[in-house]
Amino acid sequence: MYNENNIFAKIIKGQIPCEKVYEDKNVLFFNDINPMAKIHVLGIPKIFCVDFSDFILKSEDSIVSDFFKKTEMVIDTLGIRETGYKIFSNSGVNGGQEVPHFHIHILGGEKVKL
Ligand code: AMP
Numbered sequence: 001m002y003n004e005n006n007i008f009a010k011i012i013k014g015q016i017p018c019e020k021v022y023e024d025k026n027v028l029f030f031n032d033i034n035p036m037a038k039i040h041v042l043g044i045p046k047i048f049c050v051d052f053s054d055f056i057l058k059s060e061d062s063i064v065s066d067f068f069k070k071t072e073m074v075i076d077t078l079g080i081r082e083t084g085y086k087i088f089s090n091s092g093v094n095g096g097q098e099v100p101h102f103h104i105h106i107l108g109g110e111k112v113k114l
Pocket residue numbers: 007016018031032033034035042089090096097098099100
């Protein structure tokens with residue numbers, strides 16, 4: 001069950017600020033408030049979904065495709081396509097997810113220790 005009071009839903013609705021990296025009508029990429037590497041960007045679809053599975057199961061193929069294409073575009077914009085990066089998404093209790101709105105982490109800019 002999606003809880004609209006989570007912090008990323010508030011960011012999407014403009015109720016809480018964030019350091020935007022890229023935004024359009026379907027997606028938002030912004031800097032993580034507690035970076036784990038020199039570059040640490042979070043990417044979220046604007047559709048309300050709890051985690052990766054929820055996003056895939058409830059979204060049109062075009063929305064899923066658009067999200068991952070935009071992720072790659074942001075990776076290029078960040079200048080880390082050639083030097084490398086780590087992308088991941090935490091889900092649920094066992095995945096250690098803190099914010100219950102699907103997001104991917106993009107880490108780079110240095111050798112990522114994780
Ligand atoms: P996760 O454990 O995958 O749910 O990660 C949640 C991430 O959101 C963590 O890396 C936090 O540092 C980050 N975070 C929490 N609140 C904010 C915020 N207001 N702006 C940017 N990043 C945030």
